[in-house]
Structure formats: structure tokens, C-alpha cells
Amino acid sequence: MLSFGLTIIRHGETQYNKNGLLQGQGIDTPLSEIGVQQAEAAGEYLQDVHFTNVFASDMKRAKQTAEIIVRKNKTCSHVDLVTVPALKERSFGIAEGGLVEDMKNMAKAAGQPIPEYTPPDGETMDQVKNRISSFLKSLFQQMAEEHHDKIHQGDTIQKDGPLAGYPDDGVQNVFPHALVVSHGAYMRVAMRYFIEDLACTVPPGANMAQVFSACPNTGMCRFIVTLKCCNPNIQMSAMKCVFVNRRDHIVTENN
Numbered sequence: 001m002l003s004f005g006l007t008i009i010r011h012g013e014t015q016y017n018k019n020g021l022l023q024g025q026g027i028d029t030p031l032s033e034i035g036v037q038q039a040e041a042a043g044e045y046l047q048d049v050h051f052t053n054v055f056a057s058d059m060k061r062a063k064q065t066a067e068i069i070v071r072k073n074k075t076c077s078h079v080d081l082v083t084v085p086a087l088k089e090r091s092f093g094i095a096e097g098g099l100v101e102d103m104k105n106m107a108k109a110a111g112q113p114i115p116e117y118t119p120p121d122g123e124t125m126d127q128v129k130n131r132i133s134s135f136l137k138s139l140f141q142q143m144a145e146e147h148h149d150k151i152h153q154g155d156t157i158q159k160d161g162p163l164a165g166y167p168d169d170g171v172q173n174v175f176p177h178a179l180v181v182s183h184g185a186y187m188r189v190a191m192r193y194f195i196e197d198l199a200c201t202v203p204p205g206a207n208m209a210q211v212f213s214a215c216p217n218t219g220m221c222r223f224i225v226t227l228k229c230c231n232p233n234i235q236m237s238a239m240k241c242v243f244v245n246r247r248d249h250i251v252t253e254n255n
Contacts, residue, residue: 001237002151004143004176006223007049009069010184011061012038013217020100023061024092024122024185030060038218038250039065043072045249049168049177051076052147055139056181057087065218066181076179086135089183093122115188115212128189129197139178140227140234147176151229163203163243170222170242187215191244194223200239211244219245 012035016023023029031039046069054076056066066081095103107117118124144151163169171177182190191212194200200223202211215221222242228235 001226002144002147002176002229003174003224003226004052004147004150004178005171005174006139006178006180006225007046007051007171008180008182008187008190008221008223009042009065010187010215010217010219011057011059011065011181012036012042012068014061017217022092022096022098022100022103024089024096025059026091026096028060031064035061035065035217036068039068040072041249041251042218042220043069045167046179047072047074049073049075049171050175051079051177051179052175053143053178054079054081054180055084055087055135055178056081057089057183057186058083058085059088059183062087062181062183066179069179069181084135086131086138087180087182087186090128090185090189091121091123092185093119095119095122115185125189125192128186129193132186132190132193136236140225140236143176143178144227144229144234148229150175165248170224170240174224184215184217187221188212191221194239194241198236198239200241202241203243206241206244211241213245215245216247216250218250219247221245 012031014029014035015032016029018032054070056062063083070076070081104114106119107114110117116125221244224240226238228237
């Protein structure tokens with residue numbers, strides 16, 4: 001068995017975010033000034049948290065956020081940042097570049113909640129789930145290969161308990177730790193996939209509406225994943241959510 005931490009962060013604010021516009025995959029904008037400040041705040045919050053692997057979407061806003069966090073971190077300056085196309089934002093088809101409010105109206109007219117609505121030429125939730133599954137498969141393989149010295153007999157996943165409210169909640173005794181920087185809609189689909197398809201457990205007393213809500217810019221979600229490392233087949237044994245959409249690093253004026 002191998003247990004590792006998985007911290008997933010949404011990119012910082014862009015001007016499109018500020019203006020309430022959809023970016024998706026077709027619009028690749030950098031961080032706004034506030035977005036840079038958010039990424040720096042996230043980096044400072046996580047500066048003492050140990051990361052062994054860093055992955056980011058290949059879109060500018062996610063890659064820039066990851067670069068800032070890694071630069072601020074005291075433990076992973078030597079870790080290569082790996083950009084992964086499978087982590088890019090969900091495609092919103094013809095709705096990209098338009099107002100988020102307009103897509104909400106499109107979803108309402110179609111009789112669907114906005115997280116499940118697919119605009120014409122957009123990417124369905126199942127298609128996003130397939131990308132998430134593909135990324136996880138490669139992640140599990142890489143973590144098992146690179147951290148084989150941390151493999152133990154038996155289930156090593158940590159037991160549930162009250163959080164201390166610290167940046168390293170859940171990973172104090174877990175050495176392998178992957179940082180992933182992605183996007184809001186992607187993370188929303190990922191959370192549903194983790195819980196509904198992979199049987200990921202949620203924090204005790206969690207409000208499921210909050211668990212499935214949109215993640216704020218540079219909001220953080222953390223998981224502990226335990227793998228079965230048998231022969232050539234790497235399989236997930238268990239997955240536990242430590243916290244969802246944490247934003248302790250964001251000051252009030254930047255909310």
C-alpha cells in the first residue's frame with residue numbers, strides 16, 4: 001500500500017473571471033493583478049507544506065498560478081512542474097467568451113442545472129470525467145514508481161479526526177504529496193467523480209451542497225489516496241477528502 005496527499009487548487013483570478021465571462025478552453029488568458037496576489041497568498045500559505053510532485057493544466061492561468069506557488073514554497077523548488085493537457089478547463093463550446101449569466105439562462109431554458117448543462121460544441125460531464133480518469137491513472141502509476149520506497153503492507157490511510165486548521169492538515173505523516181493546479185468547472189466535475197464513482201469519503205459533518213459548490217479562485221481541496229501496488233497493476237484502495245474549497249489564505253478585500 002502507498003498513501004499520498006493530493007492537493008488540488010483552482011487558478012487565480014483572470015480579467016474574464018472578474019468580468020463574469022466564460023473562458024473554457026478557447027480563451028487562454030493570464031492572471032489579473034488580483035489573481036497574481038491570490039496565487040502569492042496561496043504560495044505563502046503553503047510555503048512549509050511538503051510537495052514531492054507538481055502538476056498543472058497547460059493553460060496560462062493555471063500554469064502561472066502553479067509557478068508562483070512553487071516559487072514561494074520552501075520544499076519543492078527542485079521539483080519539476082509538469083503541465084498536463086488532461087487538466088485543462090472544461091470546454092463550453094459556443095458559450096465561451098460570453099457571460100456566465102447567459103449560460104445559466106441557456107441551462108434554464110434546457111431545463112438543466114448549470115453544472116450538468118453542455119452548450120452546443122461543448123464538453124459533456126462524461127467527457128471531462130474521462131480526462132480526469134486518464135490523469136488519475138497516470139498519476140497513480142507515477143506516484144507508485146517514484147515513491148516505491150514508501151510502500152507498506154496493509155492499509156495506511158489516516159483515520160478521520162478533527163482538523164487543526166493548519167496548511168498541512170491531513171498530510172503531516174504522509175510523505176508523497178502531489179500538488180495539482182486546475183480550473184473551477186473541472187474541479188467541480190472531479191469532486192462528483194471522486195465521490196460518486198470512486199467512493200471518496202467526505203469530511204465528517206460535511207454539507208454536500210458546499211462540497212459540490214464552485215471552488216473560488218485559488219480555493220484548495222485536499223485528499224489522501226491509498227493505492228494497492230501489486231505486480232504491474234496499480235489500483236486505488238481508498239480515497240478520503242480532508243477539506244473542500246478552503247480559502248483561508250484569501251483576505252476579505254480580495255473575495
